[in-house]
Every structure is written in C-alpha cells, then in structure tokens.
Amino acid sequence: MVLTLEWKNGGLLLLDQRLLPNQVSYRECRTWAEVADAIREMVVRGAPAIGIAAAFGVALAAGETGDHGRMVSEIRRAIAGLRSTRPTARNLFWALERMEKTVSSAGSDPTGLPRLLLSEARNILAEDIEINRRIGEFGNEVVPDPARILTHCNAGALATGGFGTALGVIRAAAASGKKVSVIADETRPLFQGARLTAWEMREAGIPVKVITDGAAGFFLARKEADLIIVGADRISANGDTANKIGTYSLAILAQAHQVPFYVAAPTSTIDLSLARGDLIPIEERPAEEVETWAGERIVPTGVPVGNPAFDVTPARLITAIITERGLVRPPFEEGIRRIF
C-alpha cells in the first residue's frame, strides 16, 4: 500500500499526487514553508490529509530554530503561515488548533516542544486512520449488497492519513464481502477522480469505471448507480457541506433520481462556528488549472475562467453524514449537536 504521507528521518515525505497515476514520487519537506508550498500547490490534497501535513509542518518549525527564546514565536509564525495556505478545509484549521494547544500547554519552557509537537502530529495521523476505519464500519451499514456507488473527486487513502472517508466506506463494504463497484467522476479541473480514485480502487481490486463529470446524470437516469458517497471539506452546524466543485450538481441529480446521497467525513470537518453553508469561504483556484492541461492550451488566450474549488451542498439534499461517531441523519442541526 502506497503511503500518502510519512514522517521519515526527521522530514515529511509527501506522495506527489499531481504526478499520479503516471508516477509514484515523494517530495521531502524539511521546513514548514516547504510543507505550506506543498499544500498550496496540491502536492498533498484532501481535507484530512492537509490537516495532517500541516501538523507535521508545525513539528518541523519547532526544529528549525535552535534558539529557545525565539522558538515559540517561530512556531506561531509557522502556524499562521500554514493556516493561510488554503481557506476551505476545516480539518486544516482543526489540526493547527491542536498544535497551537500543544504549544500553549508547554508553558514558558519550550525545551520539550519539538518532541511534543512531533508526537501530537503523529497522534493526529494515527487517529485519522482509526477514525476512517470507524467511518467505514458505520458507513457499511447503509451500503446494499450488491452496490454500485458513484463518487466524486477523491475522498480516499490519498485524501487522508490512510483508508479514506468515502472510499473508506467502499473499502469496508468490499472487505465485508459485499459486491461493490464504483463509478468515479473524473472531477475537473485536476482530475482527482480519474487520476486518484480510479488508481486507489484499481490497487484495492475494487471494480471502478471513470466517467466525465457531465455524464453522471446519464448514468443515474439509466439507474446504473444505487447510491452516491462523497467526502467533505467543511460541514456547517446545520449540515450544509462544502466539497469539491461538482458535488452540488451531483446532489441535485441524486434528488431528481431518488438516489441516496451520503457525505462521509470525520467530525474534525464539522465547523460548529458556522451556522450555515453560505458562510463557508470558497477558494478560487488559479485559472491556469482550467486553461491548460499537460502544457496544452484549452481556453483561448484573453478569455477569463471561473475556477471555484468547492461548492456547498445544502443539508436538505443529504441523506446522512457518516462520521466516526455514527451516522447523522436529518434534522442535522440536532444530530450534529448530539455527537459533539
């Protein structure tokens, strides 16, 4: 099994996901700024995975200065820098808050901080994998046998510490003996569905077929998908869910075809401070992601591009949110309060 990220010899190895499926290559980060760049450039992506990577970035920051007097301020600068890399994924801020608490709890003596911060980052990683396995178990309850599951983008091992959220549910269903197959939206502009989800499912031996994002309606109309499961980047207190651009269209299609629509995410994705989804900040990514592929220009020069990286699916379109603490069903506001 290929690892998404790994702490090794005092550095953070990140699988460069931009190169998949053509190349399995790791980028080594030895400074927090290198981790920040890797998150910004989407070497590592997926809400839980960028939270974990950022946590290791903070651990790196602690080792970057030998000067105890400046260490805490340097770490806080790293936390601020890592926080500004991407605006939507809640897990990034959640992981950095945990690292910040570790800094605060160390008090005025920073001697043990490098060790404490590395230990906390390792905890976040280990917990994430365990959380995903629990999401998989809870999610498996709603997967029929056989099941043809449509998914969007990549909410798999590559988007997390390992195992995956939406793909974790699919892995758990397959492991329990159910006959599952996957339809993967290719997920423009960066093709995470075609490049990453298809690759993960192929490696796991789970049948997968890739379609263009615009073809999802065609296959739903032909009753070729029994349910939809996606991940999440941020969930507001009422259950509205920000996820990869295109998820909202899929949820509208699910409703039109009476196909259940599930969101699989750890509770660290839930942002209780936001009452509704329209308050979630949506990242606008560089136009270049849409304009060109493999160096070839697709959009004529001088034509502007709209490239929102996420959209918000209203809670009313969601059948249930699958978390490590169980399934949350409507009314979501109440259900979410209950699991916290």
Next chain:
Amino acid sequence: MVLTLEWKNGGLLLLDQRLLPNQVSYRECRTWAEVADAIREMVVRGAPAIGIAAAFGVALAAGETGDHGRMVSEIRRAIAGLRSTRPTARNLFWALERMEKTVSSAGSDPTGLPRLLLSEARNILAEDIEINRRIGEFGNEVVPDPARILTHCNAGALATGGFGTALGVIRAAAASGKKVSVIADETRPLFQGARLTAWEMREAGIPVKVITDGAAGFFLARKEADLIIVGADRISANGDTANKIGTYSLAILAQAHQVPFYVAAPTSTIDLSLARGDLIPIEERPAEEVETWAGERIVPTGVPVGNPAFDVTPARLITAIITERGLVRPPFEEGIRRIF
C-alpha cells in the same frame, strides 16, 4: 470570420476543429471517404455542420467515378458510408435523405448528377445559414436585457454552416443592442465549450467566461445566469432532446434554480419517426477521449471508461425549442406537429 466549411476548387475544406484554439488549419477532402473520416474523427462536428459536410461528401462521390454506369451505385455506397459515421445527429440523416432524393429524381440518366448534387449541397449550406439567422431572431425574443447566458458545448458557427443555433441566438441578441454575456461550460471530454464557444464569442466581441462542467451548479446557485440555451443533435416527436453529454444535468439544475432552459435547433434536427427520447441512439465514443489529453494519461491503465457522447433531456425540463419556424412551447408534441 473563419469559415467552418467551404467548397473550393472541387474539394471540401473543413476547419480542423480539434486544433482550435491553438491553430486555424483546414483539411481538404477530395473523396467522400475522406469526408466520412473527418466526420468520424470530429474534424468537423455539430449536428448541422456534419449534415452539410456529408452532403458535400455525396457531391464528391458523384465526381469520383467517370463511369456513368456505376455512378449511381457509387453514390449510394457513399451515402451509406457517410450515414454510418455517427449515429445520433438527426441532421446527418436528413441531409443524406435530401441528397438521396436528388439522386432518385435524376432518373436513369446520371449525366447531370455531379452538378445537381453539388448544387443541392450548396443549397443545404446556404439554407442552414439563413435558418440560423431566423433561429437567432426568434430566439432573441426570449433573451432579456441584460442577459447572462449559460451554454454547453458549441452550438455556434463552428457547429453549423455559419452563425450558429444557440450561439446564433446570442449573436442576434448582441446585434440587437442587448447587453449579453456568456458562461461557457468547458464540456468534457473534448472541451468544445472551452476551445470553440469561448473562441467564437471572443472573436465576436461578446464577453465570455469558461467554467468546468461541474461548476454550473455553483454559478446557478449564486444567480449568475439568467437563462440557459443549448443546441440539439436530435429531438424526438415529443420534444425530448439529445444533446452533448452534460446537457441533461444542466436541465435538471435549471429546473432546481427556476432558470429557463432553451433548446435552439433547426427543424432538420427533429425526428418525427421517434416518439420519445429514449429511442434516440446514443453514440459511445472511444475511451481514449477521456483517458488522455495532449498525450498525457489521466485515467490509470486497466481502468474502463464510460464515454457516452450525448444524453437525453426530457421535454418536461425544456422551456421552449427555438426553431427557424418560431418557438415551440409545451405541450411539445402538439407544437412540433404544428410547425411541420
């Protein structure tokens, strides 16, 4: 203005649309088989344009044999060959039926056939441009001022003899002084929206923005489009409309956001022999179109791809069909009967 296709020096020049927006280059066809290849490979695409190209292909076939005894059977072989290039666009069969009638009407003396067939192909081309202008005028009636218009794929000058159907309406609205702007779905897998529609609108001086297909819901939810206009490849007798894959999702989104959804097409797109849209044959295009772009592999090897080129939008999701004989509104079955 760049021409989509042109009869010149006894051959058919086709703008190679696969190379746009990076290169304006023509392919010269001197045999009907070369025209058939160009249609199959999508050098020329768009339902009306492939009908016109096929008509010129038949004219070429008439000149390919000097043997009067074999001419008619050679022409009929060409018609059959051209008919088998692509299965969905009604206009292809419609144009070939007109050419077939010209052959039949010539009786037993084929002497004048080459001239008659070329003349008929030229008529089809000239009529198409005139038809598009009328579609533009009728369509302009439903375009508010200002108007932000979402479109999918390319139903423009490049998809027709000139001017365009959906984009013809937009051209007519702009020419009448209305402040119009366009949001173009990029339209995977072949990016006709990003490559062709954006290029046409830029050349026409009409503001255009390109978005990924999955982002249409995002912009509709933000109320950034006032109406949707698309073309059509085949319309059944009840108004169900086959058009580029992704159109159906857009129609579902239009309904969810209460945005009017228009189909602009010549009456030659309407197939009275099919009662409903589910009877329209849907072309499955090669997996390679989805698997790679610019020579770079996107889908991992060994993973299958679903690549339907079209989907069917049920009539109930369509606000009106804009034809050269006027607007057809629900109930479509009756309205379509009336214009024929």
